[in-house]
Amino acid sequence: MAEALKARDVDAVVIGGGFSGLYATKRLVDIGLEVRSFDAADDVGGVWTWNRYPGARTDSLHEAYQFSFDREFATSWAYSNIHPTQPEVLAYLNRFADHFGLRKHYTLSTRVESAVFDEASARWVITTDGGETVTAKYFVTGMGLVSAPILPNVPGVESFRGEVHHTSRWPQHEVDFSGKRVAVIGTGSSGVQIISAIAGDVSELTIFQRTPNWVPPTGHRPVTAEERTGIVANYDEIWRRVRQHPAGWPWEAAGRLALETDPAEREAIFEEAWRRGGFSMLYETFDDLFTDKAANDVICEWMASKIASIVHDPATAAKLTPSHPYGAKRPPAADGYLEAFNQEHVRLVDIRETPITHFTERGIATSDGEYEVDIIVMATGFDAITGAFTRMDIRGIGGKSLNEHWQDGPKTYLGVAVSGFPNMFMVAGPQSPFANLPPGAQEQGNWIADLIVHMRQQGIELVQTTVESEEEWTKHLTEVAEALVTRYGLEANSWFAGANIEGKPRAFNVYFGGANVHADLCDAEAADGYPHFEKVSSMATIS
Structure with a gap:
């Protein structure tokens, strides 16, 4: 390891050039760190540099598929369509990187092959496929949910x-x-x-x-001039709604339950949501679709009849009709x-x-x-959520590999830290919320930067979450998933539970308790002085 430490030292290494990695890089630079960032693609953009296939677009809504921290920058950008297409999302990320001067921190067309915590120096040793070695005090991942x-x-x-x-x-x-x-x-x-x-x-x-x-239409259409004006005029209210919504959407709760609504009115609500398209079916119709299987059965029965009315051949329509609840598997449009x-x-x-x-x-x-x-x-x-991690050689205290630590499925605290891997932090990592990505990446990127500032102010060299905290979070995450229709994800071959890959541990990889609840928990952790982390001034005192 001594030879490796002759390599260039920096304060932090970030992996990833999409929403998560770019924002983490910006925030770490903001707090005065020297940062090296890496991405395997030939330019920034993350998943949007790779997914160029015809028809590629996000099904998130245009006004919330970006960062909100800089109002002037945010309101100077406008997507053309309500569900932004791949070229426009890539253009946004490139503009973000240029506006905040992030490219100079990136080494592109470079894959990180290993990240090993060196106990003698209390630093992370990062090696790339180009033969470069970099050491850093902090190791931050922003590799995306679907990058493997x-x-x-x-x-x-x-x-x-x-x-x-x-x-x-x-x-x-x-x-x-x-x-x-x-x-x-x-x-x-x-x-x-x-x-x-x-x-x-x-x-x-x-x-x-x-x-x-289950595939509803997208409701895709151009953004109107009136909508663009409204985004600027109602900026604070839009982002208040995003912060309070479980999936990070600029919507309020529906305020009604499927099983308590008159069938005729219920059908009209479903029809209108189908016309609007996308996630409207799941989040704008009724508030009990995720929590009550009987309510979910109602919307599934309605959508099954919709499939039968659209697809002319009954045998084909039957094959296209799922048997799993709506939302148990990642719902496309x-x-x-x-x-x-x-x-x-x-x-x-x-x-x-x-x-x-x-x-x-x-x-x-x-x-x-x-x-x-x-x-x-x-x-x-994809080998979703964990695949980008397990395909890399990541080793913590005692040389223990992350693959070994996660052999039965991911274990983290709040989806941002792993016990036995000091000063390693994840943006949109395993066990983070399943929600609109940019607001979550912003929340988690800010939280990690604030923790590092706290460490520097308090003379703390290393932090790691405790085993107990990790176990409690994993237990809570599992209990939440099993209380919702997401518990049917195993039989639906959902990547939510690793069930899309033969031999992969069956465990819930994302948090279904809500992005709003997760953000509240992160805020409380910081306000209380990070009680679920072991904080030490030297490697000699860490367990």
């Missing part, structure tokens, strides 16, 4: 003679789908978006589905997805009935036969 893509666990893809593209590693050049025979594997968020975008261009579209999703299945050149393959066995030179083989295609699109998702 996965491929189907079937052989032979290298033998396919056509094009293969993964939605999360999309090429920078345009992919020509016109007149091509295309296969899309996966019907999660990216799958339903790209299917909707290309269905009208291809000669044949074969969709391989494992688990169907897409315009024209269900309608695509009414086109003669679009076919659905249920791989629960006829699994994919292997790839061939000409396409994809299932237990029922071969499908010849020109292009294969892998919309197969």
Whole structure:
């Protein structure tokens, strides 16, 4: 380790160039730290530099899919559409990086391979795939929830003679789908978006589905001039609502319960929410959809009838109708997805009935036969939440690996710290809230920066959360998830619970108690002097 310590020392290393990493970098620079930040992409933007596939957009609302700390900067930016498209989100992140001078802190096209805590120096030793070693007192991750893509666990893809593209590693050049025979594997968020975008261009579209999703429309439309004026005029109120909403949305609670509403009125509310699209179905209709399975059954029954009314073939409609509660699996949205299945050149393959066995030179083989295609699109998702961590060699006190520490699933305190890994902090890490990302990244980035300021003021060299605090948080997080419809995520193959990957520990990876509750808990932790952290002045006194 002594040789490694000859490398350049900095105060903090940050991994990630998306919302989480950029904001963490800014806040650490703000408090006077020398910061080195790394990202594997060739530019800042995080997931938005990789997800360039046709139809890619966020389903968060435009007015809240940004940071709010700088009112002048925030109100000088306006998205064109109510659900911002990939190019515009990437443009926002680039403008943010330029406006606050963050690029000079970044080393791009560089992957961090290991982060090891050196007990002799009480510093983190970071090594990259470029052979560089950097040491830092603080190690901060902002790697994103969905940054570690996965491929189907079937052989032979290298033998396919056509094009293969993964939605999360999309090429920078345009992919020509016109007149091509295309296969899309996966019907999660990216799958339903790209299917909707290309269905009208291809000669044949074969969709391989494992688990169907509830897919309302997006309600996508341009932002009006009146709405833009309202964002500036009502800025404080919008962000007050975001701070108080469980999912970080600029909405108030619906103030009504599905099971206590007249059926005719309930149906009208569902119909209006379907028209508005996106998360309106889940968050603007009734307040008991997450908490009461019987209430959730009501909306599922209504959406099942909606699928049957849109998709002409009853057998296809049945295959597209999920059996899990709405919200047990990450709910996507897409315009024209269900309608695509009414086109003669679009076919659905249920791989629960006829699994994919292997790839061939000409396409994809299932237990029922071969499908010849020109292009294969892998919309197969991610080793979500923990994957970016477990694919890296992270080691804490005593050389213990994070993989070993998390062998039964992630364990953290508040999703920001891990016992046995001093001065390591996570923005939007495992066990953080499932919510609109930018406001959460801002909250957590501020909290981490404030903790470091506190440490410097108090002469504290190292902090680590206690084992007891970590266990209590994990227990609480699990109890919350099991009390909601999210408990059905295991049978729905949800990445919420690691169930989308064979062999991955089944454990809830995100906090469903609400972004507002989580922010309150973080605020209380700081106000009370960080009681759930062990604070020491030297490595010699840390356990």
